[in-house]
Amino acid sequence: MPSTLALAAAGVVAAYAFLRALAVFLRDPREPKAVIGTIPFISPLIGMLIEKGGYYIRLRDSLKLPIYTLCVPGPPIYVVNSLSLIQRIDRHILTVAFAPIQVRACEKAMGVGESGMAKIKKDTLPRAFAPAAAPGPGLDALNRAAVGNFAASFDKIASERPKSVNLFHWIRHEIFSATMDASYGPHNPFRDPKNEKAWFEFEEGIMALLMDVFPGVFARKSLKALDQMVKEFTHYFKGDGHLEGSLLVKLREKHNAAFGLDTIDTAHCEIGQVAGGVVNTAPTVFWLVWQVLADPVVFADCRAEVAKLVRTDADGKHTIDLAEVRTECPILLSTWQEVLRYHGISIAARIVQEDTMVDDQFLLKKGGVVMMPNAVIHSDQSLWGPTVGQFNHKRFLKSSAKDASTRRPAAAFRGFGSGHVLCPGRHFASTEALAFLALVLARFDVRPVTGEWKEPKKDMVMDRACPLPKTDVFVELRPRDDKEWRVVFSDTRAGINIVAEDLGEA
Incomplete structure (x- = not known):
């Protein structure tokens, strides 16, 4: 009679054979x-x-x-x-589409109701509000508002000299605050700290909500935070707060109303727009700032470029126009692209x-x-050459295109996706990242509290464009001078063109 062990082994073999055959x-x-x-x-x-x-x-x-x-x-x-x-x-x-993923996000992560979902499934990729994020007056207004928010915050920090911060938490707050103020205007619900806290609690559970595996257990805090934010956005739209918000928010609300979504479903959908604006930008800006501050060569090159943007009056007052970063700081721009390439993990x-x-x-x-x-x-050496595994902050300079070690097809850079789902907020996100870095370089000397720059361990989360830092990086922000700063962003009617589609090389 076969032993229990033999029967168990036979069962394992049979199961394996069945699964492989299947x-x-x-x-x-x-x-x-x-x-x-x-x-x-x-x-x-x-x-x-x-x-x-x-x-x-x-x-x-x-x-x-x-x-x-x-x-x-x-x-x-x-x-x-x-x-x-x-x-x-x-x-x-049409046949290999992103739309079904959007539909799932609206239903599972944003919590849109059954009636709203029936409408959304008919129009999952609206382009009615795309002009507000494309180069033009709408984008200029967004950029100017975000830069103004950075400037005010940096003034406050400079008055608290010196100030120690957790680098990632500080950057995340600054990017979130600037993006929300630029988008939602004077009635921005996230000016209330409890709503900002709710956002970050919700953000932690987005993937669990999308997977829809016992969300009431694994994403309980996120669901509670979602309910709170939906109530705030419902109040925002019912009170016509959007009429003093950005062109982007106005066009989204107009589209949703014309499409038949009620105010509550519009509030649910707006949660997805917040995610699109901040979920990827904050961790990517962290790696940009860390990479520049931690590498003496990159730091020297980038600070030298930013210094050229600063004008000093006879009385010592400084003025910097951050719109000039786009045209006057090619190394900064190349460094941003290299961060997206080298640290990027999006799928x-x-x-x-x-x-x-x-x-x-x-x-x-x-x-x-x-x-x-x-x-x-x-990370494909056949596309990027033998230096693919190295961080090269000058890789994307025009002069580097002539170097065989850094030559690559334009389409090989996928920092903002490609094709018909190319990120519509790429110009705004790039401007925020570069403006923030430029202000850090211009206004502060930044030193790690431990005395040395040590790369934090990475959490390679599936739903982010760049990893989250798993270990804290504490730094001291010390103002470089006590002069008054005037930070502006002049109209450009132009974007930051770094992807093949914008460069006409797709």
């Missing part, structure tokens, strides 16, 4: 090559959860495939390693709406998920 059977031979793993359906999940972004880089290097299929429970996941294949997939706007995702053949070679089956990890493209 993984093979469920595949269409025209689909990209399958990655089944040691334990079918389970090994890929473990790799994604444990290794995070590094998992896709490891598979790219070991498989050397332009695209492959991760066999996991549920729909297949198609991971794309090839830049040229990504560009071809981007052309399938562009799409849902396959219909069976789609890509490049006449690869079948993407309806219901499948397409994932295009930026880190895979940004």
